[in-house]
Amino acid sequence: MRSRDRIAAILSHEEPDRVGFMDADTWQETINRWWIEGLPRCVDGAWLNADGLRYFGMDIYCISAPTPCGYDQVILEDFEEYQVIRDQWGGKTRRWKHRSGPPLYIEPAVKGPEEFESRIMPLFEADVNTPADLMKEVCKMGEEFYVTLNVGGTFDLAMSLFGGLGPTLILIQKRREFMSKVFDTIGKYWANVAEEYVDAGFDGLWVFDDLGSKDGPFFSPSLYRQLVMPAHQRICRIFSRRDLPVLLHSDGCLNEFLPLFMECGFNAIHPVQAGAGMILGNLKEKYGDRMGLFGGISVDPMTLGDPELIKQEVVSKLSKGAPGGGYIAACDSPVPPFISLASYEFFVRAIKRYGQYRYP
Numbered sequence: 001m002r003s004r005d006r007i008a009a010i011l012s013h014e015e016p017d018r019v020g021f022m023d024a025d026t027w028q029e030t031i032n033r034w035w036i037e038g039l040p041r042c043v044d045g046a047w048l049n050a051d052g053l054r055y056f057g058m059d060i061y062c063i064s065a066p067t068p069c070g071y072d073q074v075i076l077e078d079f080e081e082y083q084v085i086r087d088q089w090g091g092k093t094r095r096w097k098h099r100s101g102p103p104l105y106i107e108p109a110v111k112g113p114e115e116f117e118s119r120i121m122p123l124f125e126a127d128v129n130t131p132a133d134l135m136k137e138v139c140k141m142g143e144e145f146y147v148t149l150n151v152g153g154t155f156d157l158a159m160s161l162f163g164g165l166g167p168t169l170i171l172i173q174k175r176r177e178f179m180s181k182v183f184d185t186i187g188k189y190w191a192n193v194a195e196e197y198v199d200a201g202f203d204g205l206w207v208f209d210d211l212g213s214k215d216g217p218f219f220s221p222s223l224y225r226q227l228v229m230p231a232h233q234r235i236c237r238i239f240s241r242r243d244l245p246v247l248l249h250s251d252g253c254l255n256e257f258l259p260l261f262m263e264c265g266f267n268a269i270h271p272v273q274a275g276a277g278m279i280l281g282n283l284k285e286k287y288g289d290r291m292g293l294f295g296g297i298s299v300d301p302m303t304l305g306d307p308e309l310i311k312q313e314v315v316s317k318l319s320k321g322a323p324g325g326g327y328i329a330a331c332d333s334p335v336p337p338f339i340s341l342a343s344y345e346f347f348v349r350a351i352k353r354y355g356q357y358r359y360p
Contacts, residue, residue, distance in 0.1 A: 003020075004203055006020055007020045008146065010326060011267055011268060011292050013326045015323075015324065016357065017356065017357060018355045019318060020060070020329065021056075023329070023335065024053060024060075025271075025335065026045075027046060027337055030335050030337040037341040043055050059146055061144070061146070061147050063137065063147065063149055065152075067157070068124050068189060069126070070090070072088075079097075087160075089109035089160060091107060093105055110161045113181075120161060124189040130197060134200045138201040142203070148203060148247065151194065153208050154232065158179070158183065169219065172223060176227065184230065190207075190235045191238055195238050203245075205245075205246045206248075206249065207236075207246065207249065210252065211257065213253070214275060218252075229260060232248075232264045236264050246265055246267055247267065247294065255283070268293065268328070271294065272293050273332045274332045284326075288326055289324070292327070293326060294330055296330075297347075300313075311354075315354050
């Protein structure tokens with residue numbers, strides 16, 4: 001069975017030949033280690049390239065839409081371990097040079113409503129430029145993979161503008177009307193991107209918007225409904241009205257948000273973080289006939305390098321997620337560099353072996 005038919009069946013809550021598999025989120029340091037351990041040099045990327053998808057037998061190929069064209073990034077200071085950068089929005093951040101990690105916000109790009117309206121809004125309201133060869137790429141990769149259009153989030157992008165999580169949450173509490181306008185502006189942009197790209201032949205849309213931590217959501221369900229949900233609904237609507245599925249990536253413990261995500265039009269949630277209290281079996285029992293579950297396999301057994309523990313984790317999660325369709329296998333977090341190539345390859349083989357619906 002072709003990958004695109006397999007994933008389409010799974011997201012329709014049907015049982016194809018086997019569970020789907022997509023786990024392209026690694027650290028670059030992980031790939032660096034795996035090269036030493038024998039991974040072909042053609043495989044690369046913190047988000048695996050097409051050669052990496054083929055090597056590990058993954059099912060989903062992603063095409064990421066660009067954020068609005070802002071300013072040219074400028075290196076303000078260059079040290080041995082990190083750089084201080086003026087980013088595309090005009091904010092000042094510190095970024096590691098040789099290892100992965102989120103940026104450290106030094107100075108926000110936007111300090112208030114007037115600056116957002118005068119300098120940032122025009123960037124989001126500019127015309128969307130669709131690559132000339134987009135349809136050709138989607139068609140070509142669709143012969144091998146299920147192809148998604150990946151777009152950024154609303155809350156996630158707001159954090160980049162306002163200097164991180166803390167300042168953004170303060171604005172949500174103190175300036176709700178303004179933040180509603182911010183989320184609406186960002187949501188309109190991603191909806192316009194989806195509208196421009198959707199007819200290129202994509203199989204689905206994948207929205208990336210981190211909304212929580214292991215301790216729970218960053219804000220209440222009521223604030224989500226009031227401020228962020230309208231933007232998410234606007235984005236989902238473009239693909240949903242063509243009967244194309246919409247996936248959501250969000251880290252954290254988001255159990256109480258799942259009904260709202262379904263109301264938005266999201267068809268699956270990723271990465272179902274086991275370490276954050278997203279219990280795959282419980283979610284499958286409660287929402288499995290309506291919401292696809294994508295991930296949920298802990299990376300912890302792989303760090304120990306014990307094949308039996310890896311097998312137990314894989315079989316446990318497949319037995320809970322796979323029945324009735326609606327489940328795509330993946331780790332519940334990016335693959336870190338303390339996992340060996342041998343352990344990860346054993347993990348992949350276990351998914352392929354124990355994730356079959358119909359045995360030969």
